[in-house]
Amino acid sequence: xxxxxxxxxxxxxxxxxxxxxxxxxxxxxxxxxxxxxxxxxxxxxxxxxxxxxxxxxxxxxxxxxxxxxxxxxxxxxxxxxxxxxxxxxxxxxxxxxxxxxxxxxxxxxxxxxxxxxxxxxxxxxxxxxxxxxxxxxxxxxxxxxxxxxxxxxxxxxxxxxxxxxxxxxxxxxxxxxxxxxxxxxxxxxxxxxxxxxxxxxxxxxxxxxxxxxxxxxxxxxxxxxxxxxxxxxxxxxxxxxxxxxxxxxxxxxxxxxxxxxxxxxxxxxxxxxxxxxxxxxxxxxxxxxxxxxxxxxxxxxxxxxxxxxxxxxxxxxxxxxxxxxxxxxxxxxxxxxxxxxxxxxxxxxxxxxxxxxxxxxxxxxxxxx
Amino acid sequence: xxxxxxxxxxxxxxxxxxxxxxxxxxxxxxxxxxxxxxxxxxxxxxxxxxxxxxxxxxxxxxxxxxxxxxxxxxxxxxxxxxxxxxxxxxxxxxxxxxxxxxxxxxxxxxxxxxxxxxxxxxxxxxxxxxxxxxxxxxxxxxxxxxxxxxxxxxxxxxxxxxxxxxxxxxxxxxxxxxxxxxxxxxxxxxxxxxxxxxxxxxxxxxxxxxxxxxxxxxxxxxxxxxxxxxxxxxxxxxxxxxxxxxxxxxxxxxxxxxxxxxxxxxxxxxxxxxxxxxxxxxxxxxxxxxxxxxxxxxxxxxxxxxxxxxxxxxxxxxxxxxxxxxxxxxxxxxxxxxxxxxxxxxxxxxxxxxxxxxxxxxxxxxxxx
Numbered sequence: 190x191x192x193x194x195x196x197x198x199x200x201x202x203x204x205x206x207x208x209x210x211x212x213x214x215x216x217x218x219x220x221x222x223x224x225x226x227x228x229x230x231x232x233x234x235x236x237x238x239x240x241x242x243x244x245x246x247x248x249x250x251x252x253x254x255x256x257x258x259x260x261x262x263x264x265x266x267x268x269x270x271x272x273x274x275x276x277x278x279x280x281x282x283x284x285x286x287x288x289x290x291x292x293x294x295x296x297x298x299x300x301x302x303x304x305x306x307x308x309x310x311x312x313x314x315x316x317x318x319x320x321x322x323x324x325x326x327x328x329x330x331x332x333x334x335x336x337x338x339x340x341x342x343x344x345x346x347x348x349x350x351x352x353x354x355x356x357x358x359x360x361x362x363x364x365x366x367x368x369x370x371x372x373x374x375x376x377x378x379x380x381x382x383x384x385x386x387x388x389x390x391x392x393x394x395x396x397x398x399x400x401x402x403x404x405x406x407x408x409x410x411x412x413x414x415x416x417x418x419x420x421x422x423x424x425x426x427x428x429x430x431x432x433x434x435x436x437x438x439x440x441x442x443x444x445x446x447x448x449x450x451x452x453x454x455x456x457x458x459x460x461x462x463x464x465x466x467x468x469x470x471x472x473x474x475x476x477x478x479x480x481x482x483x484x485x486x487x488x489x490x491x492x493x494x495x496x497x498x499x500x501x502x503x504x505x506x507x508x509x510x511x512x513x514x515x516x517x518x519x520x521x522x523x524x525x526x527x528x529x530x531x532x533x534x535x536x537x538x539x540x541x542x543x544x545x546x547x548x549x550x551x552x553x554x555x556x557x558x
Numbered sequence: 559x560x561x562x563x564x565x566x567x568x569x570x571x572x573x574x575x576x577x578x579x580x581x582x583x584x585x586x587x588x589x590x591x592x593x594x595x596x597x598x599x600x601x602x603x604x605x606x607x608x609x610x611x612x613x614x615x616x617x618x619x620x621x622x623x624x625x626x627x628x629x630x631x632x633x634x635x636x637x638x639x640x641x642x643x644x645x646x647x648x649x650x651x652x653x654x655x656x657x658x659x660x661x662x663x664x665x666x667x668x669x670x671x672x673x674x675x676x677x678x679x680x681x682x683x684x685x686x687x688x689x690x691x692x693x694x695x696x697x698x699x700x701x702x703x704x705x706x707x708x709x710x711x712x713x714x715x716x717x718x719x720x721x722x723x724x725x726x727x728x729x730x731x732x733x734x735x736x737x738x739x740x741x742x743x744x745x746x747x748x749x750x751x752x753x754x755x756x757x758x759x760x761x762x763x764x765x766x767x768x769x770x771x772x773x774x775x776x777x778x779x780x781x782x783x784x785x786x787x788x789x790x791x792x793x794x795x796x797x798x799x800x801x802x803x804x805x806x807x808x809x810x811x812x813x814x815x816x817x818x819x820x821x822x823x824x825x826x827x828x829x830x831x832x833x834x835x836x837x838x839x840x841x842x843x844x845x846x847x848x849x850x851x852x853x854x855x856x857x858x859x860x861x862x863x864x865x866x867x868x869x870x871x872x873x874x875x876x877x878x879x880x881x882x883x884x885x886x887x888x889x890x891x892x893x894x895x896x897x898x899x900x901x902x903x904x905x906x907x908x909x910x911x912x913x914x915x916x917x918x919x920x921x922x923x924x925x926x927x
Contacts, residue, residue, distance in 0.1 A: 229881040230874070236888060237869065259852070259877040266853055267873050275869040483628070484635055500606065500644040504636050505599070508628040512598045515884055519605060 195372040195399045197431050203545035205423065205450040208537045211400070211431050213279045213331040214370045215271060216246070220431060220452035221536050223443060223529040224249045224281060225459065229258070230274040232526075233460045234518040237276050242496065243526050247279040247331075249455045252324050253288035257307050257314075261327035269329030281332040281455070284321045284362075284376075287404070287436070290339050298338065300354065318361040326368050334402065335362040337376040342410045348380035356392045363396060374400040374433060377422050381414045390425035401426045402433040403451075407442070416445055423450035440469065440532055441556055444549050447536050454533075459525030464518045466510050469525045471532070473557030477521060482507045495527035496520075564741040564768045566800050572914035574792065574819040577906045580769070580800050582648045582700040583739045584640060585615070589800060589821035590905050592812060592898045593618045593650060594828065598627070599643040601895075602829045603887040606644050611865065612895055616648040616700075618824045621693050622657035626676050626683075630696035638698030649699040650824070653690045653731075653745075655706045656773070656805070667707065669723065687730040695737050703771065704731040706745040711779045717749035725761045732765060743802060745773040746791050750783045759794035770795045771802040772820075776811070785814055792819035809838065809901055810925055813918050816905050823902075828894030833887045835879050838894045840901070842926030846890060851876045864896035865889075 194214045201208040211218040224247045225232045225240065232240060232248060240248065250270055255261060267273040270280055289296060289303050296305040302317030321336035336358050340351035355378045366373050375398040379385030393401055403422050406415045419434065426432055433453035434446050443454055459469060466478040468489045475482075475489060488498035489506070497506075497520040509517035532552075539548035563583045570577040580587040593616045594601045594609065601609060601617060609617065619639055624630060636642040639649055658665060658672050665674040671686030690705035705727050709720035724747045735742050744767040748754030762770055772791050775784045788803065795801055802822035803815045812823055828838060835847040837858045844851075844858060857867035858875070866875075866889040878886035901921075908917035 229877070229883055231878060231881075231883045231885045234884045234888075236865070236885065238865065254881075258881055259873075263853060263873070267855060267871065273871070273874055273877075275874065484632060486636060496605070496607065502636065502642070504628075504632070505642055505644065508598075508642075509600060512600075512623075512627055514598055514600050515603045515887065516600045516605065518884065519603070519888070 194370055197400070197429065199429065201541045203540045203543050204448065206447045206536070206540045206545045206549075207428075207450060207452060208540040209431065209452060211452070213372070215277060215279045215331050218246045218279055218453075219537060221443070221447045221533045222246055222453055223533045224453065224455040225526050226251075226455055226457045227274070228457070229254050230264075230270060232522075233464065234515065234522050235460075235526075237274065239519075239523060240276070243523065243530055245278070245526065245530060247281060247453075248276060249281045249283065250274075250328065250330065251285070251288060252282045252321060252328065253285035253292070255282075255328060256285060256324050257309055261324040265327040265329070269327075271329065279332070280330040282325050282328050282330040282334065283435070284334040284336040285316055285324070286321070286337045287339050289316055300357075318358040319365040322362050322365040322373070326366070326371065329371070331371060332400065333371050333373050335359040335373060335375050335398075337378055337404055339405050339408070340378065340380055342380040342405060342408055342414075345380070345382055345385075348378070348382055349385055352378045352380075352385050352389050356389070359393060359396055363398075372399040374398055374402050376402045376404040376435070377426070378405045379418075380405060381410050381418060383417070383421055386418050386422050387425065390422040394426055398430070400431040400433060402435050404435045406434065407437045412445070416449060419446060419449040419451065440471065440529065441553060443529065443532055444536065444552055447533075447540075448545070448549055459529055460518075460522045463521035463525050466517070466521070468521050469528045471528065471552065472555055477503060477506045477517070478510045479507070489521075489524050493524065493527065494531075495524050497524040497527075563739055566769070566798065568798065570910045572909045572912050573817070575816045575905070575909045575914045575918075576797075576819060576821060577909040578800065578821060580821070582741070584646060584648045584700050587615045587648055587822075588906060590812070590816045590902045591615050591822055592902050593822065593824040594895050595620075595824055595826045596643070596645075597826070598623050599633075599639060601891075602833065603884065603891050604829075604895075608888075608892060609645070612892065612899055614647070614895065614899060616650060617645060618650045618652065619643075619697065619699065620657060621651045621654035621690060621697065622661070624651075624697060625654060625693050626678055630693040634696040634698070638696075640698065648701070650701040651694050651697050651699040651703065652804070653703040653705040654685055654693065655690070655703075656708050658685055659708050669726075687727040688734040691731050691734040691742070695735070695740065698740070700740060701769065702735075702740050702742050704728040704742060704744050704767075706747055706773055708774050708777070709747065709749055711749040711774060711777055711783075714749070714751055714754075717747070717751055717754055721747045721749075721754050721758050725758070728762060728765055732767070741768040743767055743769040743771045745771045745804070746795070747774045748787075749774060750779050750787060752786070752790055755787050755791050756794065759791040763795055767799070769800040769802060771804050773804045775803065776806045781814070785818060788815060788818040788820065809840065809898065810922060812898065812901055813905065813921055816909075817914070817918055828898055829891045832890035832894050835886070835890070837890050838897045840897065840921065841924055846872060846875045846886070847879045848876070858890075858893050862893065862896065863900075864893050866893040866896075
């Protein structure tokens with residue numbers, strides 16, 4: 190198995206924070222990077238041109254959803270996910286593991302895999318590590334993920350059992366993989382338990398994936414617990430491989446993750462908040478439905494360079510929200526994704542300039558918690 | 559009352575079809591033109607940049623809706639509709655008359671005006687010709703419309719009564735108007751009755767508006783009746799003023815209207831159909847939800863140059879629709895509006911080239927009815 194098309198160049202380090210470039214068949218990803226989530230092969234309410242204009246470098250799509258609808262075979266027949274959705278840049282697909290565990294009321298786990306019922310029609314399906322890889326090969330993303338078991342973070346017995354199974358499944362995913370133009374990332378599990386996280390980081394490292402992810406965080410644990418787990422795991426994960434913190438998140442999470450050596454993030458937060466009237470800024474969140482914005486001619490953020498802030502007032506956004514107009518979701522999504530992408534661009538520059546600690550402290554201190 | 563900022567130049571005529579330029583304070587409108595409808599100060603699901611990219615020359619907004627929410631006073635305070643919605647091109651507002659008559663369950667008409675209940679909260683409101691003009695002056699569109707009474711098309715007694723009142727209200731609108739940077743258009747009514755339409759066209763012509771509209775069509779009458787009324791009215795309306803056929807519509811209606819001397823059209827059809835899965839093409843409509851498109855790699859139309867057809871397959875659009883994704887509405891709206899705008903551009907060129915009759919016959923003969 191060659192990974193010649195994937196190469197991670199670390200170009201600067203400042204404390205534990207890293208700036209790099211991850212080379213993929215569909216383009217270079219400057220890190221740290223935030224990947225907007227396009228669950229069903231669409232970042233909700235945005236055209237692919239919007240994403241280009243936002244200079245999004247990578248997007249994420251969900252294996253579980255695309256397997257159920259329209260089906261990974263159909264996507265493969267249409268030329269793969271890039272062609273199907275009209276996005277020429279890098280794509281990452283998750284393994285479906287998280288959704289199988291979080292969306293399915295009825296699921297049964299055994300050593301071989303998971304049987305679950307579709308959230309769409311109740312039909313029965315079964316994922317194994319091998320099938321997850323096969324689906325992801327059909328989808329054809331640049332980065333694909335090992336099929337893992339995401340346990341509740343506070344149950345030590347279940348966490349260890351799930352972690353051990355995740356390890357065995359990681360090896361099976363590696364063995365099942367056939368395509369050279371996809372990078373398979375391993376996933377570290379282990380809940381909030383240092384000894385489990387440490388063992389998991391060592392084991393996943395030993396499998397020599399071209400990149401490694403930290404899963405099972407941002408699922409209910411405290412921020413301190415999350416930060417401790419990241420620090421502990423990143424001490425073990427190889428520095429010459431990209432590190433991906435799955436399903437995270439907020440601007441603060443990005444700063445705190447980069448501070449602890451994370452390179453890649455993804456989260457539905459910017460688009461989900463947008464659909465619920467909420468704008469993300471470098472100083473906290475704003476509910477654009479708020480009556481105080483009814484006659485406010487200012488943009489969401491007066492220093493923001495996004496399309497929304499360059500063209501529209503808070504008063505107009507509030508009107509669109511009150512009127513139930515779809516454009517509100519589009520405009521606030523553009524702003525929210527811009528906020529996170531601009532933050533990662535600024536974090537990257539601060540690392541290159543050797544100013545990361547100052548930037549991070551300043552940023553976190555002016556953020557309304 | 560000067561109208562110096564408004565000038566209509568007829569640059570070519572071919573049969574009754576006309577090509578012209580209507581000059582407004584926010585830019586020139588080449589005619590024939592189709593104006594997409596932005597009911598609540600947003601053409602549903604499109605950014606203003608989408609409209610620019612589609613080369614939309616004018617959009618329409620609804621007085622009734624904007625009066626109720628967010629309020630015309632608020633829009634005025636925010637600098638008027640252009641500033642409020644971030645659209646720098648020409649805007650037309652209707653008078654609110656059509657919505658008062660079509661949306662309000664409870665309405666009471668008297669000589670002075672109409673009392674109605676808000677469709678939003680049941681609160682009671684009253685429109686008079688003077689108030690309609692005042693609201694439209696607050697909104698600040700380039701073209702504003704006289705407040706008219708839109709009758710059922712087949713009741714001769716009510717049609718005449720409504721027409722006479724529309725005439726008196728047209729004069730009151732003209733007297734109420736105070737802004738020089740807005741062109742007030744009169745509206746011809748009279749149902750499907752030739753003698754009423756003739757009388758109405760003569761009376762409205764006598765008021766010497768800078769442009770004239772035909773209202774009360776496309777509300778249930780046959781196509782033949784509509785075409786007859788247009789021909790009859792346009793024989794009377796002055797040729798040196800733009801003629802606007804309100805609330806129309808389909809590609810065939812545009813061709814048939816232009817053939818009979820219409821210059822301006824508006825309709826919610828392209829965006830409404832898009833939100834109901836339907837693409838408009840030069841050969842008829844396509845329901846993009848149809849199973850036959852599931853694995854169809856072609857764009858909606860293989861000859862179409864719109865963003866959607868240049869970037870996305872029928873299979874992808876069908877997937878978005880099946881998945882309930884907002885992007886489907888945006889992408890199909892882009893295509894549908896492009897179809898109508900491209901048609902008006904082609905009609906205009908055919909008129910300039912003296913090829914209108916051939917173009918129209920060819921177009922109508924290949925359209926699936």
